[in-house]
Amino acid sequence: MLELLFYTVPILMIGGLGFAAFLLVRRARRIGRTWSQGLTAEGRCLRMFTTTSGGGGDASVRTSVHHVYEFTTQDGRTVRFEEEGGPATVLEGDFVTVRYLPEQPQRATALPPSHGRLAVGTGCGLVFLGVAIAFCIGFIVVAHMVFTETDSLMP
Template identity: 75%
Template sequence: MFEIFFYAVPTVMIAGFGYSAFLLMRRARRVGRTWAHGLTAEGRCLRMYTTTRGGGGDTSVRTTLHHVYEFTTREGRTVRFEEDGGPATVVEGDFVTVRYLPEQPQRATARPPAPARLAVGTGFGVAFLGAAITFCVFFIATAHMTFSESGGLMP
């Protein structure tokens, strides 16, 4: 009964890593499509703020910059969206070029197109998650061999 944890925990981790890889690739595809086929509009930065994580004990502090933008679509609809990781040079009140897909204007981006950077970042993320999945599979296989050789009991 105890050995079920050696199968269940890595399996749940594999599912989580796989889903994360799926979300990462879906986001990259959406952003790439927005850059390539999206419409442009003039937007304005309404707010800029930072959030921090970490900093306890031996961990480093990670600061993320967030921007809140607003723009008007070609149909006249006003859309407000938030984007993290944008340039520190954009401050409240600045005008920016916003790219959006007409069917999803709320998923707009104010980041300038950088398809190579997007591909490299996505590639490294998927490679890392793939390595984590491989480790989990290796762990399950090793646990299975150990349990098989010991007659189902931990040595």
């Protein structure tokens, strides 16, 4: 029974980490495509706010800037969306350039195109997830060696 736990938990973690890698790549492709092929519109910042996380014990506090934007698509629809990580210099009432895909205007972005930064961020995330997956695989291999050695020692 204990043997099953040492195989199941890392396999579930590998599945979750693999799914996180999939989501990371999908997000990067969507943003890159929006920057390259998307339409542009003038948008307006309706609201700016920050959120904080961390700070427990010795952990550092992480502050994220969020913006709520609104724009009108070329076909006349008004779209409102929230975006994290935008520049702190954009304040309520400011006008910004919004990029969006016609089939998904709700997934618009007001972030200025930065393909290099997107690639580096995605690459670093994938390296981190790859190391975590490698650790899980190593754990499974070591657990397998321990359990097979223990089984061979039993009378």
